[in-house]
Amino acid sequence: xxxxxxxxxxxxxxxxxxxxxxxxxxxxxxxxxxxxxxxxxxxxxxxxxxxxxxxxxxxxxxxxxxxxxxxxxxxxxxxxxxxxxxxxxxxxxxxxxxxxxxxxxxxxxxxxxxxxxxxxxxxxxxxxxxxxxxxxxxxxxxxxxxxxxxxxxxxxxxxxxxxxxxxxxxxxxxxxxxxxxxxxxxxxxxxxxxxxxxxxxxxxxxxxxxxxxxxxxxxxxxxxxxxxxxxxxxxxxxxxxxxxxxxxxxxxxxxxxxxxxxxxxxxxxxxxxxxxxxxxxxxxxxxxxxxxxxxxxxxxxxxxxxxxxxxxxxxxxxxxxxxxxxxxxxxxxxxxxxxxxxxxxxxxxxxxxxxxxxxxxxxxxxxxxxxxxxxxxxxxxxxxxxxxxxxxxxxxxxxxxxxxxxxxxxxxxxxxxxxxxxxxxxxxxxxxxxxxxxxxxxxxxxxxxxxxxxxxxxxxxxxxxxxxxxxxxxxxxxxxxxxxxxxxxxxxxxxxxxxxxxxxxxxxxxxxxxxxxxxxxxxxxxxxxxxxxxxxxxxxxxxxxxxxxxxxxxxxxxxxxxxxxxxxxxxxxxxxxxxxxxxxxxxxxxxxxxxxxxxxxxxxxxxxxxxxxxxxxxxxxxxxxxxxxxxxxxxxxxxxxxxxxxxxxxxxxxxxxxxxxxxxxxxxxxxxxxxxxxxxxxxxxxxxxxxxxxxxxxxxxxxxxxxxxxxxxxxxxxxxxxxxxxxxxxxxxxxxxxxxxxxxxxxxxxxxxxxxxxxxxxxxxxxxxxxxxxxxxxxxxxxxxxxxxxxxxxxxxxxxxxxxxxxxxxxxxxxxxxxxxxxxxxxxxxxxxxxxxxxxxxxxxxxxxxxxxxxxxxxxxxxxxxxxxxxxxxxxxxxxxxxxxxxxxxxxxxxxxxxxxxxxxxxxxxxxxxxxxxxxxxxxxxxxxxxx
Numbered sequence: 068x069x070x071x072x073x074x075x076x077x078x079x080x081x082x083x084x085x086x087x088x089x090x091x092x093x094x095x096x097x098x099x100x101x102x103x104x105x106x107x108x109x110x111x112x113x114x115x116x117x118x119x120x121x122x123x124x125x126x127x128x129x130x131x132x133x134x135x136x137x138x139x140x141x142x143x144x145x146x147x148x149x150x151x152x153x154x155x156x157x158x159x160x161x162x163x164x165x166x167x168x169x170x171x172x173x174x175x176x177x178x179x180x181x182x183x184x185x186x187x188x189x190x191x192x193x194x195x196x197x198x199x200x201x202x203x204x205x206x207x208x209x210x211x212x213x214x215x216x217x218x219x220x221x222x223x224x225x226x227x228x229x230x231x232x233x234x235x236x237x238x239x240x241x242x243x244x245x246x247x248x249x250x251x252x253x254x255x256x257x258x259x260x261x262x263x264x265x266x267x268x269x270x271x272x273x274x275x276x277x278x279x280x281x282x283x284x285x286x287x288x289x290x291x292x293x294x295x296x297x298x299x300x301x302x303x304x305x306x307x308x309x310x311x312x313x314x315x316x317x318x319x320x321x322x323x324x325x326x327x328x329x330x331x332x333x334x335x336x337x338x339x340x341x342x343x344x345x346x347x348x349x350x351x352x353x354x355x356x357x358x359x360x361x362x363x364x365x366x367x368x369x370x371x372x373x374x375x376x377x378x379x380x381x382x383x384x385x386x387x388x389x390x391x392x393x394x395x396x397x398x399x400x401x402x403x404x405x406x407x408x409x410x411x412x413x414x415x416x417x418x419x420x421x422x423x424x425x426x427x428x429x430x431x432x433x434x435x436x437x438x439x440x441x442x443x444x445x446x447x448x449x450x451x452x453x454x455x456x457x458x459x460x461x462x463x464x465x466x467x468x469x470x471x472x473x474x475x476x477x478x479x480x481x482x483x484x485x486x487x488x489x490x491x492x493x494x495x496x497x498x499x500x501x502x503x504x505x506x507x508x509x510x511x512x513x514x515x516x517x518x519x520x521x522x523x524x525x526x527x528x529x530x531x532x533x534x535x536x537x538x539x540x541x542x543x544x545x546x547x548x549x550x551x552x553x554x555x556x557x558x559x560x561x562x563x564x565x566x567x568x569x570x571x572x573x574x575x576x577x578x579x580x581x582x583x584x585x586x587x588x589x590x591x592x593x594x595x596x597x598x599x600x601x602x603x604x605x606x607x608x609x610x611x612x613x614x615x616x617x618x619x620x621x622x623x624x625x626x627x628x629x630x631x632x633x634x635x636x637x638x639x640x641x642x643x644x645x646x647x648x649x650x651x652x653x654x655x656x657x658x659x660x661x662x663x664x665x666x667x668x669x670x671x672x673x674x675x676x677x678x679x680x681x682x683x684x685x686x687x688x689x690x691x692x693x694x695x696x697x698x699x700x701x702x703x704x705x706x707x708x709x710x711x712x713x714x715x716x717x718x719x720x721x722x723x724x725x726x727x728x729x730x731x732x733x734x735x736x737x738x739x740x741x742x743x744x745x746x747x748x749x750x751x752x753x754x755x756x757x758x759x760x761x762x763x764x765x766x767x768x769x770x771x772x773x774x775x776x777x778x779x780x781x782x783x784x785x786x787x788x789x790x791x792x793x794x795x796x797x798x799x800x801x802x803x804x805x806x807x808x809x810x811x812x813x814x815x816x817x818x819x820x821x822x823x824x825x826x827x828x829x830x831x832x833x834x835x836x837x838x839x840x841x842x843x844x845x846x847x848x849x850x851x852x853x854x855x856x857x858x859x860x861x862x863x864x865x866x867x868x869x870x871x872x873x874x875x876x877x878x879x880x881x882x883x884x885x886x887x888x889x890x891x892x893x894x895x896x897x898x899x900x901x902x903x904x905x906x907x908x909x910x911x912x913x914x915x916x917x918x919x920x921x922x923x924x925x926x927x928x929x930x931x932x933x934x935x936x937x938x939x940x941x942x943x944x945x946x947x948x949x950x951x952x953x954x955x956x957x958x959x960x961x962x963x964x965x966x967x968x969x970x971x972x973x974x975x976x977x978x979x980x981x982x983x984x985x986x987x988x989x990x991x992x993x994x995x996x997x998x999x
Contacts, residue, residue: 097184097185097186097187098113098115098118098119098175098184098186098187099186099187099189100112100113100151100186100187100188101188101190101191102157102188102189102190102191103190103192104157104159104160104190104191104195105156105157105193105195106153106156107153107156108152108153108154108156109145109152109153111148111152112188114148114149115131115149115150115151115175115186116149116150119131119175119177121149123146123148123149124146126146126149128179129177129178129179129180130177130178130179131175131176131177131178132144132175132176133173133174133176133186134173134175134176134183134415134417134437135173140154141154141155141171142154142171142173142186142188144175159190159191159192159193160196160227160228162190163190165227165229166229167230168189169189169190169191169192170187170188170189170190171190172185172186172187172188173186174186174468176435178418181418181435181470183464185465192228193285194231194232194283194287194289195228196226196227197226197289197290198224198225198226198234198281198282198283198290199225199226200222200224200225200279200281200291200292200293201225202222203293203294204293204294204296205294205296206298207219207261207295207296207297207393208297208298208300208392208393209267209297209298209299209393210300210302210304210392211267211268211299211300212302213263213266214263214266215263215264215265215266216262216264218248218261218262219260219262219263219395220258220259220260220395221237221259221261221279221295222349222350223256223257223259224237224291225352226281226283228283228285231283231284232283232285233283233284234257234281234283235282235284235288236249236257236281237249237257237280237281237282238279238280238282239261239277239278239279239280240279240280242275242277243264243265244263244264244265244267244275244297245261245262245263245264245275245277245297247262247279248260248261259279259281261277261297267299269299272299274299275296275299276296276297277295277296277297278292278293278294278295279292280292281293298393302392303337303341303390303392303394304337305335305336305341305342305390305394306335306394306396307334307335307344307388307389307390307394307395308333308334308396309332309333309397309398310332310333310334311331311398312399313399313400313401314329314331314398314399314400314401315400316328316329316400316401316402316403317402317403317404317405318370318403319374319404319405319407320373320376320405320409321373321374322370324370324371324372325369325371326369326370327369328369328370328402329367329368330365330366330367330368331346331386331388331398332366333346333366333396333398335390335394337390337392340391340392341390341394342390343390343391344388344389344390345388345391346361346362346363346364346365346366346387347361347363347386347387348361348385348387349384349385349387349397351385354379355384357372358370358371358372359371359384359402366388368386374404376404376405376406376443377441379404380443381404382400382401382402383399383401383402384399384400384402385397385398385399385400386398386399406442406444406446407495408446408493408496408498408499410442410446411500412439412440412449412492412493412499412500413438413440413491413501414436414437414438414489414491415436416434416436416503417435417436417437417468418434419433419434419435419505419507420432420433421433421506421508423473423507423508423509423510425477425478425479425509425510426476426477427473427476427477428473429472429473429474429475430472430473431473432471432472433472433473433507434470434471434487434489434507435464435468435469435470435471436468436469436471436489437467437468438451438467438489439467440493442493442495445493445494445495445496446494446495449492449494450491450492450493450494451469451489451491451492452490452492453488454487454488457485458475458477459471459472459473459487460474461489469489471487471489478509479511479512479547479548480515483508483548484508485506485507485509486504486505486506486507487505487506487507488502488504488505489503489504490502491503511547511548511549511551513551513603513606513607515545515546515547515551516603516609516611517543517544517554517601517602517603517610518545518611519541519542519543519544519601519613520542520544521613522614523614523616524539524599524613524614525615525616525618526538526539526581526615526616526618527617527618527620528583528587528617528618528619528620529619529622530619530620530622530624531586531587531588531624532583532586532587533583533586534583534584534585535582535584536583537580537582538572538582538583538617539580539581539615539617540578540579540581541579541599541601543601543611543613545603547603547605550603550604551603551604551605552603553603554603555576555577555601555603555604556574556575556576556577556578556599556600556601557574557576557599558572558574558597558598559597559598559599559612561597561598563592563595568597569584570584570585571583572584572595572597572617574599579599579601581615587619589620589622589664590625590663590664592619593618594616594619595616596614596615596616596617597614597615597617598612598613598615599612599613599614599615621664621665621666621668622664622668623664623668623717623719624664625662625664625668626721626722626723627660627661627671627715628662628663628723629658629713629723629725630659630660630661631657631658632656632658632725632727642729643655643728643729644730644732645699645707645730645731646731646732647699647700647701647703647731647732648699648733649695649698649699650695651694651695651696651697652694653695654692654693654694655693655694655695656692656727656729657691657692657693658686658692658713658725658727659691660673660713660723662715664715664717667717668716668717669715670715671689671691671713671714671715671716672689672713672714672715672716673686673687673688673689673690673712674686674711674714675709675710675711676712676724677708677710678709678710679704679707679708679709680703680707682696683695683696683699683707684696684707684729686711691711691713693727699731703731705730706728706729706730707728707729707731708726708727708728708729709728710724710725710727711726712724713725
């Protein structure tokens, strides 16, 4: 039981403390001061900083200021001392007139707290005004038959001060006929009157001069006086009489000037001049005398100006009726001004917190304003409202102060500025309203990253571009503003083939324009991928990135490259063999070329530019195959020269040429026989023998000297090339040689075969050398070289074919001719032995072997003039070691042996460990050598 009792006791104490704290807060929020009127500017009213619990320097920091309803500001804050001081002279009478207490109320706003404090200042009265009569001179007419004791009202003095400082007493100058009678009204006013003490005698004294003094109770006292002239008249025994002692009227404040309010009437039973009554104001203030006007003859009271309930709600005045005999009567008029709804509500913005951050929490105060109406009653009751469609709500603060607060989180990117309309409407009939428009700016925060219009971009650039060329422009958009929307572009770090991306392209940080820092080559780069990043300048910065694919477009910048026949590097001339028995359409050879470009820039076409025998040969436009156009005749020259042009389809087109030499003979022995006969008929006449010998010796000496120089140059060039290849091929030392070479995913199997054959009738005079392969583009199988194949021997020197004069040819030896099955054709076009590379009959084979061995022996002895090194025998062009062309398509269809029914190969013999056909051991070689 004790625990619940203690719990209830604790809760009661907590509620008590909360209640006391609330009372203290209410009491603390109202601060009261007093200040005497007529103080000088800067008079210290009170220490406002102390009463607010702040230090003096905090007044400016916290935004403490005075707010009031549009009236003249009488007080100000001194930020240095933290005091409330007067802003100018204060006149209590102008502010509060005759009110017993003069209170001045306003509000002090602590802006950072959005808290209002009520300030009430009482202006105490000072004796700064003396009692004042309406006129300095007063004339009173009294009939001589007036009875003693008759009382005549005197004008009252007006003192705007209050309390003791107001009018306190009247004094009358001493005389024998009159005395002063002061009566106190219901409202505490003093009404002086002149009482006749002794009967008057006009004949004795027609006029009496009196002085009435009005004094207040201030320190020191102030007074004023009025001079009264009493004129004694003849007998007028009836005074005017008003119909009502008090006249009352209620009039709306919106009546126009000149509106008749009422008519006062006084009657006088006398006749003649003594019965005529004149009306005039008796007791009225200066302000009231300007508002109303009274007809002296009829007593009609009307407005002279517009009435204003807000200035004065009621008027009180006295009217006097006097006949010509000097008799008077007095009445009082009370005018009540009725309020009408003629004032619209006033809305005064006290504080506007603009701009407001877009991330301000809900309930943030953005506007504090005051709404009031000068009308009274329902006409002065004001109701305020704002638009419901905006993210704000209206809340009443204290008294007639209102606050506008946020009802949700703002988004500057959607709406950056709000026009808030505050409508204040009174409850009058008809209601009047006032609208004010408040512009609120929303301050931006960095809450949006830059965004690109696309998820990725593609750009295209022609190769061989100039450095600094503009490639592409990316643009990002940031809906934020100012620094938060200022975008800086950059490229993310990356490496392309081991080189930083910044070596290839750069980007303008302000515009997003991407520039090329180098000239791109389509054959090296097909596309380039990069990431473009956009960072804003907010705090913290936000960023976004987008991928950009740069595609390099091909240009026709590569000349077609002729792979076969390869241009010899040793000065020899390659020769293709065409038998005289060849029929039209016989395939003599095939020109093989490639172009490193792509598309139509790599489409090649072949054409015959020049031929020693026009019409004898034709070339395929797209295949490059050289074929006979007609049957060969005996009259056709032994040596035919053809110039072939290879051209691509680029714009502009590029081309390359190659010269083909075709030897016309049915078989290899026929070639030797023709050459011998040509040499025999070229012998000069005996008569010119001496001259020719001298010329021949000189020519041979020059040729020999030139040959030695060329040989040395070639040796030096090959040595330098081998050193460069050795340095560049270090990375390939450990790789296994392969016959397959890739280019763009296409496997090309290129294989040719080599047999070097020396065919000569006289090895010292004429010889035939087949074209040499271009070993610069050849990878020789390391495996085949290790097996000491003669085909792997180096070709150290080559000699060109010597042009010999034509002589009558000897009849061909039919034993050397190839059979019909052995005639030239494309690889695989005829059925034969898969490895058959030589004549089928044993006799032809032995004859060819004998010539090969004899030529090899002469080369070894240094007596051969065939131009081939040991073991090469001058026929290494199409029958040389296998070569593999890198980075080219599959050209297996281009490999062929003219005049053979199958592709020559020596691989089978090597794999089986057997000597190739035609080479049957040293015994065979020696026998053939002896025959030679």
